[in-house]
Amino acid sequence: MRGHYDRAVLLRLAEIVLILLVASVPVAMPAVLSVTIALGALSTGGTLLIIPAQRQAVLQLARDHEKLAAPAPHIAGGLSMLFSRPYRARTELVTIPWFLMDIATYGVGLFTPTILGAIEISESTHGLAPRDFALAKGSALIDFFANWFHAWSLDGSAVRPHPNAGHWFCRNGRGHVAVTGSRQPNELEFAHSFMCSRDSFCSTC
Amino acid sequence: MNAGPNSTTFTLAPILFPTQLRATAGGFAAGVAKFGATSGVFLLPILKEKFGIPSVLGMVSAVSLLGLFVTLVLRREDTE
Numbered sequence: 001m002r003g004h005y006d007r008a009v010l011l012r013l014a015e016i017v018l019i020l021l022v023a024s025v026p027v028a029m030p031a032v033l034s035v036t037i038a039l040g041a042l043s044t045g046g047t048l049l050i051i052p053a054q055r056q057a058v059l060q061l062a063r064d065h066e067k068l069a070a071p072a073p074h075i076a077g078g079l080s081m082l083f084s085r086p087y088r089a090r091t092e093l094v095t096i097p098w099f100l101m102d103i104a105t106y107g108v109g110l111f112t113p114t115i116l117g118a119i120e121i122s123e124s125t126h127g128l129a130p131r132d133f134a135l136a137k138g139s140a141l142i143d144f145f146a147n148w149f150h151a152w153s154l155d156g157s158a159v160r161p162h163p164n165a166g167h168w169f170c171r172n173g174r175g176h177v178a179v180t181g182s183r184q185p186n187e188l189e190f191a192h193s194f195m196c197s198r199d200s201f202c203s204t205c
Numbered sequence: 206m207n208a209g210p211n212s213t214t215f216t217l218a219p220i221l222f223p224t225q226l227r228a229t230a231g232g233f234a235a236g237v238a239k240f241g242a243t244s245g246v247f248l249l250p251i252l253k254e255k256f257g258i259p260s261v262l263g264m265v266s267a268v269s270l271l272g273l274f275v276t277l278v279l280r281r282e283d284t285e
Contacts, residue, residue: 078225078226078229079229079233081226081229082226082229082230082233087222087226087230089279089281090221090222090230090281091230091233091234092275092279093217093221093276093279093280093281094214094217094218094221094230094231094234095233095234095237095238096272096275096279097210097214097272097273097275097276097279098214098217098234098235098237098238098241098272099237099238099240099241099272100241100268100269100271100272100275101210101211101214101238101241101268101269101272102238102239102241102242102245103241103242103244103245103265103268104245104265104266104268104269104272105211105242106242106243106245106246107245107246107249107261107265108265110245110246110249110250111249111253111258111261111262114253114258115258115262
């Protein structure tokens with residue numbers, strides 16, 4: 001019977017590994033994305049693929065050495081500048097809703113197993129450990145779908161090109177990366193870089 | 206939450222601030238937000254013990270709605 005027992009232990013171990021793997025997907029995804037996008041931006045820095053419609057405009061900007069070489073005006077005291085009159089309202093807008101939202105986001109994240117337990121989703125499982133596993137599985141599933149929605153909303157709304165943004169999409173060996181250019185003509189910078197999860201965004205590559 | 210507000214928080218600072226302040230603004234907002242995250246995670250178990258899960262969920266909803274309200278009050282078009 002000892003062999004049978006070992007197999008049960010191995011199965012349980014495999015289950016733990018599987019649960020941890022699934023649960024780590026939403027946690028690790030932002031980190032993996034950041035690194036991938038940074039590497040992609042570095043590796044494509046010299047050879048950006050520009051969509052034909054904007055090629056002339058971008059090349060013209062790149063030729064304007066006078067503008068490109070001009071030093072950026074220096075702003076002293078970054079943090080205090082955030083609270084200066086012109087920027088105070090913007091700072092409040094980016095800070096306060098995010099602060100309030102994170103109370104709920106992280107609170108709900110912490111409470112997902114508790115909530116699942118409270119609504120008796122796992123009443124068929126008995127014993128403390130199986131019950132914990134059922135709750136962890138449920139939480140992992142919810143996190144997975146939540147992050148899918150996250151990627152979907154970035155894809156659908158946030159990456160939508162700014163009306164006067166020079167934006168282009170490029171493809172590198174590590175995945176599809178959408179890069180929106182700056183709104184001001186003398187700063188060719190990568191303002192936002194996002195993973196492009198739907199092919200429609202990358203059809204211009 | 207992940208279908209909208211969470212993504213928006215990442216994009217607002219780059220959209221609303223000039224290059225020289227962009228990283229400072231994004232970092233400051235993220236830091237303040239994590240203060241909220243920490244206090245939420247720290248306080249919610251205590252509140253749950255005191256008032257029960259429905260009240261905690263109600264409070265979480267109220268805080269989210271407050272975030273919506275603040276956004277509506279402070280919202281602005283990017284005019285720069």
